[in-house]
Every structure is written in C-alpha cells, then in structure tokens.
Amino acid sequence: MGKLFLRFLLLICMLGMGNTQAQIKVKSETDSLLPYQKYPSLPAFQIRMLDSVTVFNTYNIAKGKPTIFILFSPDCGHCEKLTKMLLSNIDSFKAVKIFMLSPMPLYQIKQFVQENGLSNYRQVKVGQDISYFFWSFYRADSVPFIVVYDKNKKLVQSLGKLKKIDELLDVIHHATSL
Numbered sequence: 001m002g003k004l005f006l007r008f009l010l011l012i013c014m015l016g017m018g019n020t021q022a023q024i025k026v027k028s029e030t031d032s033l034l035p036y037q038k039y040p041s042l043p044a045f046q047i048r049m050l051d052s053v054t055v056f057n058t059y060n061i062a063k064g065k066p067t068i069f070i071l072f073s074p075d076c077g078h079c080e081k082l083t084k085m086l087l088s089n090i091d092s093f094k095a096v097k098i099f100m101l102s103p104m105p106l107y108q109i110k111q112f113v114q115e116n117g118l119s120n121y122r123q124v125k126v127g128q129d130i131s132y133f134f135w136s137f138y139r140a141d142s143v144p145f146i147v148v149y150d151k152n153k154k155l156v157q158s159l160g161k162l163k164k165i166d167e168l169l170d171v172i173h174h175a176t177s178l
Helices: 002-031 077-088 106-116 133-138 165-177
Strands: 046-049 055-057 067-071 097-102 124-129 145-149 155-159
Touching (some): 067 133, 077 106, 097 106, 106 124, 124 133, 145 165, 155 165
Antiparallel strands (some): 046 124, 145 155
C-alpha cells in the first residue's frame, strides 16, 4: 500500500510540474509580444492638432472605415517620399482615414504640412504625438512607420519599411474586406 501511495504521489507531482512548465511557456510567449500585438484594438492616445490648442483622442475615431497611422519626422527624406507617393495615389485612399503623427515640435510639423500641401487633403489629419505614445506602444524603430486598423478598429498590420505604395494598398484592400 505504501508503494502505491508513493507512486500516486509521484504521478501527481509530475503532472503538477508539467502544468507549471506549460504556464511558464505560455507566459514567455506572450511576454515576447509587442504591446500592440498583445492589445490589437486601436488604443486611445492623444494627438495635438496643428492649431496647437485642439487635442484629439483616438478613442473618438468612429468605426466604419479603415484607419492608417503614419509616424513621420519632418526632416526625414523617406517620410517625404512616402507622403508624395500617398498624395499621388490619394484617390485609392478615399475610404480610409489617415493620421500622420510626429513627436517633433509643431512648427516643424506645420512646415512639413505646408511644403507637401497636406492641408489640401481633408482625409489626412496631421498632428503631434504629445506623449510619445506611438514610439512606445508600437516600438517603432524607424520612420516612416505605418500601422493599419480595419473598420472595426482592429489591428491589420504594421509596416516598418515600405518600398512601394502598392504594399500599403494591398493591406488597405485586406482591411476593407474584413
């Protein structure tokens, strides 16, 4: 009887250890995910608009259309190139909300807007990421950095290095079909 009890106790211990190892494995897999991958819904964060007074919260973005966020720097050549590609294909983005954000000072952002004629496009909103939320949440390692959400405010994809506007259009097409 004693040997049977010891075997039973050993079996329970082994099962318990296996469960603990499984829990550790699951925890380490989720820990390696970036914040936006752990939480795929559009987060609420603040954007200071170009008038320097209005602060827009992304919580107030209505569902119904895909949304693109583009992190940029006003002095970035790749950002300017992306902006020109975007504007030359703007008709392909009619059913999309576009937010261009930069943590740089507002006067530099305004100059970028003026030089690229962005104020002529109603669907493109440009502002300042006042709390550096974008950098920390998306762990953007370069600019331009693009994040696309579908019409239900769920993450579709992030794009670090975009070579052609067709890549973004493909992601948008996927986002509109969800």
